[in-house]
Amino acid sequence: SYVLTQPPSLSVAPGKTARITCGGNNIGGKSVHWYQQKPGQAPVLVIYHDSDRPSGIPERFSGSNSGNTATLTISRVEAGDEADYYCQVWDSSSDYVVFGGGTKLTVL
């Protein structure tokens, strides 16, 4: 089955740029979606179709996808961005939805 690999944790100082990676075999050929989840809350879609932003999501959030790695980039990181972030794809060959293991972003 298809596997998505994320780093378990990432720490970044306020005002800096956070880049969260999501690795998968030829993930560049798939459509990647990203979710933010704060403690005690349901996940929120922050990026879909690799790089599109839902309404209400700040422009500081952006995404890219190529080769074997997709990346969620958060510019000018704020304390409120501290959360768990998950990547997700639909593996059309198996009709499975796959999530990455999640990355805990800590704002120093």
Add this chain to the structure above:
Amino acid sequence: EVQLVESGGGLVQPGGSLRLSCAASGFTFSSYDMHWVRQAIGKGLEWVSAIGTADDTYYPGSVKGRFTISRENAKNSLYLQMNNLRAGDTAVYYCVRAGDDWNFDYWGQGTLVTVSS
């Protein structure tokens, strides 16, 4: 405003059954694929099942044969029948609306299922 409200969670013994419900509002329910996603406490997200607009269904191997997803468009409702429950099924279960390429644009607040003797 899109709303998804889950219900039906609770404590159940191993081997038991439980039926979750999700009441949808604020959108044309019959036009969207719907999913269930679960999350064990302190763990990551795990996809549980999906149902398309034509009632086509999809499951991962971990729940196939034990869980059944269904929908009732006249009642704007989604269901998950869970049988032969195991301790490993303990989690918060989210009802989720799917967009193109099955991105999950709206989530309910979740309902907790605890499987324990």
